[in-house]
Structure formats: structure tokens, C-alpha cells
Amino acid sequence: MGDIYRRASRTIIWLGPDTKPELSGVLRRASRYGAYINKALGMLSGQSAELSYENCNIRDSRLHVPLLNKAETERIANLVSSAWFGRIWTVQEFLLSDRNVFRIGKVECSSVHFLRYFDIARGLISHPDVQNFTMRTELSEFRAVLSLDSDDFPSFMERLVRLITLNNCTDPWDKVYGIMSYLKDVCPLSTRGP
Numbered sequence: 001m002g003d004i005y006r007r008a009s010r011t012i013i014w015l016g017p018d019t020k021p022e023l024s025g026v027l028r029r030a031s032r033y034g035a036y037i038n039k040a041l042g043m044l045s046g047q048s049a050e051l052s053y054e055n056c057n058i059r060d061s062r063l064h065v066p067l068l069n070k071a072e073t074e075r076i077a078n079l080v081s082s083a084w085f086g087r088i089w090t091v092q093e094f095l096l097s098d099r100n101v102f103r104i105g106k107v108e109c110s111s112v113h114f115l116r117y118f119d120i121a122r123g124l125i126s127h128p129d130v131q132n133f134t135m136r137t138e139l140s141e142f143r144a145v146l147s148l149d150s151d152d153f154p155s156f157m158e159r160l161v162r163l164i165t166l167n168n169c170t171d172p173w174d175k176v177y178g179i180m181s182y183l184k185d186v187c188p189l190s191t192r193g194p
Contacts, residue, residue: 028107
């Protein structure tokens with residue numbers, strides 16, 4: 001599955017039918033405003049194109065001031081608290097695909113734009129379930145291949161272990177299998193045998 005997501009030209013992350021207009025509205029606004037924020041940050045960093053996983057840090061420090069009202073941040077929290085964000089197998093779908101979009105009904109938003117929108121709200125979000133999504137976004141920083149002796153490796157592994165403990169699965173071994181493709185992608189040496 002890791003190879004499929006790595007090679008996909010586009011991955012659609014289906015969050016369900018459009019039965020709650022407040023949640024599809026979050027995606028609609030995230031698509032619009034997240035794109036503006038991403039483009040502005042691209043210009044600030046001297047790049048003409050939009051920023052992507054490969055050429056920017058999603059957790060840009062310029063976004064640490066919450067700008068959205070409490071009602072909108074609660075809607076965002078409800079969206080990222082959905083069942084999809086709590087399943088271990090979805091980690092590789094989210095982190096290995098270079099071009100993925102969240103979709104509710106016919107409304108979709110690129111994950112990069114959604115992350116930008118999430119960043120301007122996260123200071124007000126108080127739901128404990130948001131921690132799972134936050135861990136996934138922090139792991140998206142590690143798109144470059146790590147080595148076992150990298151200075152970033154301990155921080156990466158600490159985040160990965162926390163994410164694994166937050167996610168659900170039927171069989172405990174699924175936590176290992178569900179994360180192996182991602183781990184193989186960012187740190188190839190860590191999955192080799194003796």
C-alpha cells in the first residue's frame with residue numbers, strides 16, 4: 001500500500017457524504033483561505049509558486065497566532081475528530097501521498113491548504129481528539145529521508161510513537177504494519193533486517 005500511495009498522482013481522502021453542512025463548509029473555507037495563506041507565505045519566502053510539503057515547513061512559526069473565531073475552530077476540531085483521523089492505516093494515506101485532498105461529498109480541499117487553515121485556528125482548539133491530527137501534521141515535516149544518526153531522528157521517533165498510541169486498530173500488530181510503509185519511506189535503513 002505504501003508504494004501505491006507514494007506513486008499516486010492524487011489521493012482522495014474520503015471523509016464521508018455531505019450530511020453536515022458545517023463540516024463541508026470548513027473544507028470549502030479551508031480550500032479558499034488556505035490557498036491564499038499558502039501563496040502569501042510562498043511570496044514571503046521568495047518563492048513564486050505555492051509552498052508544498054517538499055519546500056516548506058508546514059508548521060511555519062508565522063502562523064502561530066490564532067486568527068479564527070471560536071465557533072470556526074470548534075467546527076475544525078469536529079472535522080479532525082472524525083473516525084478517519086483515528087485509524088492507524090490512514091497514516092500512510094495521509095503522509096506518503098504527495099498530492100492528497102480531503103473530500104466531503106463533492107467539496108474537497110488539498111491537505112496543504114487544510115493544514116494552513118488549521119494552523120491559523122489551532123491556538124483556540126481544545127478538543128483532545130485534535131492531538132491525533134496535530135501529530136500527523138508534525139510528522140509531515142519529515143518528508144526528507146532521515147538517517148538513524150540524524151539529529152532529527154529522536155524527535156521524529158518520539159512523535160511517531162505518540163501517533164501510534166493515539167490511533168485505533170482491531171489487532172495490535174496492525175499498529176506495526178500500518179506504520180511500516182511510512183517508516184520505510186522516511187527512514188529506509190530502519191526497516192532492514194540484520
